[in-house]
Amino acid sequence: MPERPPRRAVITFHEVAERQLADMDDAALARLDPHLNTIALNPKTAGVQLRPDSPVLEYAKDGVRIAYVSTVLGTIVLVAYVEVD
Template sequence: MPDRRSRRATVLFHEVAERQLAEMDDADLARLDPHLDTIALDPKNAGVQTRPDSPVRDYAKDGVRIAFVPTVLGTIVLVAYVEVR
C-alpha cells in the first residue's frame, strides 16, 4: 500500500494578521509556527468554533491565539488574527 501523507491546508493571512506578524520578533514567530502547522494539518478539528452559526474557529494553546476560517474542504485556512504572549 502506498505511503499516504496527510494533505496540509494552505495558510493565508488577512491583512490584519499580516500586520500583526510584521510586528513580531523572531522568537514570537518561532513560537507561532508549530501552531500554524497544527492548524494546517487538521483545520476542521483544530481549535473551537466561536459560535454555532459562525465559520470562525479559535485556537489557543501555550500563549498563542489564532482566529481562523477553514474552507469547506479544509484545503485553505484564512488566518484573521494572531497573538503570541
C-alpha cells in the same frame, strides 16, 4: 506502496494578521509556527467554533491564539488574527 504524508491546508493571512506578524520578533514567530502547522494538518478540528452561527474557529494553546476560517474542504485556511504572549 509508500505511505503518503497527511494533506495540509494552505495557510493565508488576512491583512490584519499580516500586520500582526510584521510586528512580531523572531522568537514569537518561532513559537507561532508549530501551531500554524497543527491548524494546517487539521483545520476542522484544531480549533473550536467561537459561536454556533459563525464559521470562525479559535485555536489557543501555550500562549498562542489564532482566529481562522477554513474552507469547506479544509484545503485553505484564512488566518484573521494571531496573538503570541
